Amino acid sequence: MRALIFLDIDGTLLPFGGEDPYPVHQGPNGPPPAGHPLLDRVDPALGPRLLALGCVPVWATTWLDDANTLLAPWLGLPPLPVVDVASGTEDPPPGGRHWKTGPIVAWAAGRPFVWLDDEITGADRAWVAAHHPGPALLHRVDHRHGLREADFAVVRAWLRDAGCAPAPPRPA
Incomplete structure (x- = not known):
């Protein structure tokens, strides 16, 4: 079964709070825009x-549908499903977990998943372990740098160990 990969934007794909000036990228x-x-x-x-990575990507960001309008084309991604993480923002969840945690676990509905975010804590990991029956990797990205090769290596290793790695390409 292909794992889901929940993607935050601010601090995960879009670095902030670190070295200034940040590298400026050009697209193809x-x-x-x-x-x-x-x-x-x-x-x-x-x-x-x-x-x-072979996962099913899903936005898990306060950008909501703006992620598909503004960021997906820049990254060369098709429009992705969006978790309504805003539904968890009315009252802070108990136990110090992130307000995205409940909506992400509900959206995953037992499927294996990776969650990349810069605000994940031990409280989120404990809550997911207690409330999600499938394998899950909650990986905290350093907001100063955003997603880097070391983060990809952690995800690839977890996918392999969890039995969710993509199938090798078939010979032509």
């Missing part, structure tokens, strides 16, 4: 790298 067609002043901080090569 030049700079990003107008719409978000920091979009050029997002490396467009992340899109193909995320797809190569």
Whole structure:
């Protein structure tokens, strides 16, 4: 079964709070379209790298559908499903877990998943372990740098160990 991969944007794909100035990226067609002043901080090569993991990508961000309008084209991604994480923001959840945790687990509905975010804590990991019957990797990304090769290596290793790695390509 293909694992889901829940993607946060701010601090995960879009680094902030670290080195300034940040690298400015060019896409295959030049700079990003107008719409978000920091979009050029997002490396467009992340899109193909995320797809190569063999997971089903899902937005888990307060950007909601703006992620498909603004960021997906820049990353070369098709429109992705969006978890309504805003539904968990009215009252802070008990136990210090993130307000996205419940909506993500509900959306996963028992399927294996990876969640990439810069705000994951031990409280989220404990809650998911107690409330999600399938395998799950909650991986905290350093918000100062965003998603890097070391993060991809952790995800690839987890997918392999959880039996969710993509099938090797078939010979032509």
